[in-house]
Amino acid sequence: MATLVLSAHAGEPVRIGSKNFTESVLLGEIAVGVGRAEGVEVEHRRQLGGTRILWRALQEGSIDAYPEYTGTLARELLRMPDADIDALEAALAERGLRMTGPLGFDNTYALGMRADRALELDIDRISALASHPGLVLGLSNEFMQREDGWPGLREAYGLPQSANGLDHDLAYRGLESGSVDVIDLYSTDAEIAHYNLVVLDDDRRYFPSYQAVYLYRADVDARAPQWSAALSALAGTIDAPSMRAMNAEVKLERRPEAAVAAAWLGQAAPVSRGRLSRIARRTLEHLGLVGVSLGMALVVALPLGVFAARRPKAGQVVLSLTGVLQTLPSLAVFVFMIPLFGIGAAPAIAALFLYSLLPIVRNTHAGLAGIPRDLRETAAAIGLPPRTRLWRVELPLAAGTILAGIKTAAVINVGTATLGALIGAGGYGQPILAGIRLDDIGLILEGAIPAALMALAVQGLFEVLERRVTPRGLRLAARS
Structure with a gap:
């Protein structure tokens, strides 16, 4: 079985995650630089949110490593408040995980x-x-x-x-x-x-020691032994003044984390993307999240809307269930998807799909239910079978209302998809989160303005489609 698992990961980059604060991102970039020096491809999934998201992703294999702190590990994750390093390592080993030695500073x-x-x-x-x-x-x-x-x-x-x-x-x-x-x-x-x-002095000694370490999956030792060995060799090499100085370079001097990490490692700074290149990349990622989730929702929501209109009693159940989905906090839904789909675009797409259902189902139901009875009776009187009536008469008449629901779902998705950056999905949320973290208005706008423009473009596109999709004669008949 172990051989099969290793074979499945062969050729894949080592994936390191980091939390949504500067020091964690810096330590992630140092791990990337160590991999670069060893000839190992390391992919950095930055600022994935909080401790629980990273811990779950590590255990489930969505990431291979991330920087953590012993106090957090002992009290928050393993619930072993009095454990020493040896006890923590033993508890991790039971979960198929390992830990480097302390890096050299305590970030309590x-x-x-x-x-x-x-x-x-x-x-x-x-x-x-x-x-x-x-x-x-x-x-x-x-x-x-x-x-x-x-x-x-x-x-x-x-x-x-x-x-x-x-x-x-x-x-x-x-x-x-x-x-x-x-x-x-x-x-x-x-x-x-x-x-x-x-x-303020912690005079009752409430806070434990928070020594920085890297946690990583045990199978990395077999997949990329030179990288895990080099990562472990970082133990004791970063003292508190050095870490504080690196944090200051990023937060106060506005230097990119990758450049600061490379300088500490004695490496040449990696070439950074220009702003236009970054926006183009994030645009493709964002379009992917919105387009795939909306397409999936259309496949499911349109039939559900038709069913709700044809079967009023059962339809109320469908509308109620999709309505409940809409009330769930969006960030919670994103996180709930991680156990099913891991970290990245997949859980974000699944969450956006769920949020798209209600507007499309509701408007499809409303459009079909709102067709005047005399038009439906006329179509039945001339002998059109139910399927033909649906495709040739009812759906064209309801098309404007249905498209309005699709437009609403699409616009909601454009905005909500920015939260996908918290679980590694990329998109416009990535620069927004980085800008908030670094207090950089330019970075925030780098994500916020394109997201707003995309929402306006989507809205304009669907408004044009709404005007054109329904045949003129059917529009006039519906108004009469």
């Missing part, structure tokens, strides 16, 4: 405040926050939910405040503007010095 969670605000309130440790219930806490969304995050911290310190969740990188802007007083930090964040922040 912390809480931080602006220095002037901390001085004003005489706060230098986390326990002192309990005496200031009015402080506004803005914590990263993942930290709000983690086992080793806000719920446990609040209980350990008896903190009276409630907290709002927001993107980690946007939290710094909130702190700078004064809209929040306290945020969670990573101890190697470049912004700590840049914004002159005070890191």
